[in-house]
Amino acid sequence: MAFFKLQQEFRVPSPSNTSSYIESPLMKHLVRFLIGSFVSVTVNAQIIPQPSYDIHVWGNNDAGTPFDVEQSGLASGRIVLSDPFNGFVVGRISVFSPPEVSYAYNLFSTTANVLSVNVYSELRYSFAILGPSGPSSVPTNIASSDFWSFSGSGETIGNGTLNVKSDATSLFQRLYTGSNQNAGSNSYVDTIWLNVGEVYDLELIGYSSALTSGAGSYLVGGATLDPYIFVDPGFSQSALYSVVVSPGVGNSPSAVPEPSTFTIYGTLLICLTASTRGFCRSRQKNAKLTASC
Numbered sequence: 001m002a003f004f005k006l007q008q009e010f011r012v013p014s015p016s017n018t019s020s021y022i023e024s025p026l027m028k029h030l031v032r033f034l035i036g037s038f039v040s041v042t043v044n045a046q047i048i049p050q051p052s053y054d055i056h057v058w059g060n061n062d063a064g065t066p067f068d069v070e071q072s073g074l075a076s077g078r079i080v081l082s083d084p085f086n087g088f089v090v091g092r093i094s095v096f097s098p099p100e101v102s103y104a105y106n107l108f109s110t111t112a113n114v115l116s117v118n119v120y121s122e123l124r125y126s127f128a129i130l131g132p133s134g135p136s137s138v139p140t141n142i143a144s145s146d147f148w149s150f151s152g153s154g155e156t157i158g159n160g161t162l163n164v165k166s167d168a169t170s171l172f173q174r175l176y177t178g179s180n181q182n183a184g185s186n187s188y189v190d191t192i193w194l195n196v197g198e199v200y201d202l203e204l205i206g207y208s209s210a211l212t213s214g215a216g217s218y219l220v221g222g223a224t225l226d227p228y229i230f231v232d233p234g235f236s237q238s239a240l241y242s243v244v245v246s247p248g249v250g251n252s253p254s255a256v257p258e259p260s261t262f263t264i265y266g267t268l269l270i271c272l273t274a275s276t277r278g279f280c281r282s283r284q285k286n287a288k289l290t291a292s293c
Contacts, residue, residue, distance in 0.1 A: 048199055051125035051246045053093040055079045061086050062115040062212065075248055086110075087218075091119045097250020099123060101206040104222035107154070109212040115154075116211050123204045125249045127229055129196050131241035138241055139232035140194045143253060144225065147185045148178025152219035156180055158208040160225045164192065165201040178223060191232055196241070202227065228253045 057079050058068040071079050078092040087106035094100050101121040109115045129138055142164065150156050160176035172192045178184075194200060204227060210219050229251055231241040245251045 048126045048128060048244065048246055050074050051095045051099070051123065051249050053077055053124070054120075054122045055091040055093060056118075056120040057081055057089055057091050058118050059116040060114070062109040062111045062113045064113050086115060089117050089119060091121045093121055093123050095123070095125065095246075095249045097252040098226040098228055099125065099204070099249050099251075100224055100226035101160070101204050102222070102224040103158075103206060103208055105208075105210060106218075106220050107152075107210060107212055108218040109154075109215055112214050114211055114214070117209070119206075119208050121206045124201065125246035126199050126201050127243055127245040127251075128199045129194055129231065129241055130244055131196055131231075132237075133196060135196075135237075137193045137195045138238075139191050139235050140243075141189050141191050141230050141232050142172070142174070142227055143187070143189045143230070144174060144176075144227040145185065145187045146176040146178070147222075147224045148183045149223070150178070150180050150183050150219070150221040152180075152212075152221075153217040154210060154212040154219040156208065156210040156219055156221050158206070158221070158223050160207070160223070161203070161205045162225070162227055163201075163203040163205075165203065166198065168201075171200070176225060202229075 052072070052074055053076070054070070054072045055077060056070045058066070060066050061083060067081065069079055069081060071077055076094045076096065078090065081089045087108050089105040089107075090103060092102045092104075094102075101123050103119040103121060105117055105119065107115055107117060129140060131138070142162070144162055146160060148158055150158075156179060158178040162172075162174040162176075163170055164172040171194075172190065174188060174190055176186070204225055206223060206225050208221065208223060210221060212219055229243050229245070231238045231243065235241075243251060
């Protein structure tokens with residue numbers, strides 16, 4: 001196993017046990033290649049860990065049957081629940097450029113029962129500022145955007161949180177909200193002073209709760225949250241500094257998707273999922289819904 005010493009230390013981890021639940025031999029080789037390309041990064045003897053995620057989808061369909069599906073792991077993932085009578089629910093995590101959490105649902109009630117859905121998606125990764133040791137801290141911008149789209153006769157609310165932490169201590173928090181009455185998109189640029197060479201943790205959380213209001217009611221909704229970290233260009237020495245993030249995580253600016261773009265994305269995701277069921281492990285309780293990933 002080789003090591004390369006520059007400003008960072010790179011190590012290629014073993015890709016073993018990365019494809020125990022991937023059925024296609026071609027997919028096995030592809031996943032091993034992608035996971036094998038994720039490297040560990042060390043800054044000032046501090047390891048920048050690989051990204052990790054959790055997705056949790058739970059609720060009741062309109063027949064009154066509860067469902068509860070969870071998934072966690074490294075890098076990216078998604079959960080898709082589909083039902084021929086109630087539409088679909090998607091929870092998605094992506095670490096690629098830009099990293100994001102997102103969800104989408106299309107629900108329709110055929111009975112007088114309340115159909116309820118909760119989607120929780122969390123992405124965790126780390127980053128550090130590289131450059132000269134003086135000054136010891138530099139102004140760092142965290143640009144982020146949110147996109148919320150809802151329609152229908154039920155009730156729904158969504159929220160999100162971006163946390164920057166140092167040794168489990170919160171240094172900064174950005175909150176995002178959306179609902180039936182508050183859809184649309186927003187962009188933010190927040191500036192915090194961070195120490196050069198110190199490893200920080202970033203948590204990105206998206207959550208939504210949706211309820212239909214009885215037979216014939218429906219809900220369509222979706223949201224996307226994505227951050228971008230960079231040294232403030234207004235800082236006179238900004239060109240001397242750069243941002244390094246967890247292995248495999250993208251870090252670039254992103255345009256907020258238009259509603260039509262999100263709809264197309266959701267449709268394509270469902271079509272893709274229909275042809276690739278069984279690609280992930282999930283836990284499902286008393287569910288009439290089909291879980292795939």
